[in-house]
Amino acid sequence: MEHSWTQDNLESLQSHILAEEQKCLGATGEFTWIISAISLATKAIGNKVRCARIQDVIGEAGEVNVQGEMQQKLDIIANEIIMHCLGNRDNVGVLGSEENETPVLLRRRDEGGRYAVLFDPLDGSSNLDISVGVGTIFSVLRLSDEGSREEAMLQQGANQVAAGYVLYGSSTVLVLTTGNGVDMFVLDQSIGSFVLVSRGLKIPSGNKTYSTNEAYTDKYSQGIQSYLKWAHQNDYSSRYIGSMVADVHRVLLKGGVFLYPPTTDKPDGKLRLMYEGNPMAMIIEQAGGKAVASKDRILDIVPEGLHQRTSVILGSEDQVDAVIKHTT
Ligand code: AHG
Ligand code: MN
Ligand code: MN
Numbered sequence: 001m002e003h004s005w006t007q008d009n010l011e012s013l014q015s016h017i018l019a020e021e022q023k024c025l026g027a028t029g030e031f032t033w034i035i036s037a038i039s040l041a042t043k044a045i046g047n048k049v050r051c052a053r054i055q056d057v058i059g060e061a062g063e064v065n066v067q068g069e070m071q072q073k074l075d076i077i078a079n080e081i082i083m084h085c086l087g088n089r090d091n092v093g094v095l096g097s098e099e100n101e102t103p104v105l106l107r108r109r110d111e112g113g114r115y116a117v118l119f120d121p122l123d124g125s126s127n128l129d130i131s132v133g134v135g136t137i138f139s140v141l142r143l144s145d146e147g148s149r150e151e152a153m154l155q156q157g158a159n160q161v162a163a164g165y166v167l168y169g170s171s172t173v174l175v176l177t178t179g180n181g182v183d184m185f186v187l188d189q190s191i192g193s194f195v196l197v198s199r200g201l202k203i204p205s206g207n208k209t210y211s212t213n214e215a216y217t218d219k220y221s222q223g224i225q226s227y228l229k230w231a232h233q234n235d236y237s238s239r240y241i242g243s244m245v246a247d248v249h250r251v252l253l254k255g256g257v258f259l260y261p262p263t264t265d266k267p268d269g270k271l272r273l274m275y276e277g278n279p280m281a282m283i284i285e286q287a288g289g290k291a292v293a294s295k296d297r298i299l300d301i302v303p304e305g306l307h308q309r310t311s312v313i314l315g316s317e318d319q320v321d322a323v324i325k326h327t328t
Contacts (some may be wrong), residue, residue: 013194041085042166066101078121116153124243133169135245157278157299203289207255219263223327257315269311
């Protein structure tokens, strides 16, 4: 796939999604409408991230969010941007955000609100003030007709119609799957568009690299400790950035395994299922990798709450299996 565009290969996110949508019989273009809102929102968030220190929106907002974590000023700004951009899409019925305790109800299904969009508006925000990659993670579900919209959005990750993330790193990269493989776009500032740079990404195998916060080793299960000890004795290298989007993006492109397992003080894990675990698991699986909570598939977990946490072990199948071998 070309990694730069010319007049005869330029394909934007919009044109790509429309072309993909044509493949789905009866496609109505409503899906493109949602992705275009995410594209607009993440361009705006990326701009804020890059000007954060200049505009003095670095640092803590002074509030604790529903996660019990100190909110960064940009967590709130990013959340407001996404809420605004998605809120005026007339086919979005409900929004679920890491920064909002309860779902935001927009339109009833009989008013056209057929989709739920769940998101982590700013992932890795504790890294903001040191200019390390942060991102936005999103998950799109079609609302079933049963029950309330709050209940209808709590679906297994296997039901996602789309998932993706934007990494505000040395470049602004959007990675997206709509269930037919994983495509990657880079924001070309000169034309203000996400341009397609890779189609059908496949996660490499054989990369003996693990990614975890080793400060927690003594708080991990015996199985995870045994895996880490085995890795230390088998020429593994370690890479950990502390922003899930950046760590997962490296695993997607280079292979290896990212693990945030439960600890004694976080027995359910730290990462949230609905807007971190599920979207990343869909992307990794669509790229030919594997994503499990301990040994069970993350995408099969039946959610009970918008903010429920999950263990996350994801990456190349061979590397995830090496972890599972020590934990079961
Ligand atoms: P968020 O900034 O959305 O709260 O997410 C932070 C998460 C995730 O990005 C990362 O993988 C993890 O926190 C890092 O946690 P530790 O600092 O405990 O390693
Ligand atoms: Mn996050
Ligand atoms: Mn966040």
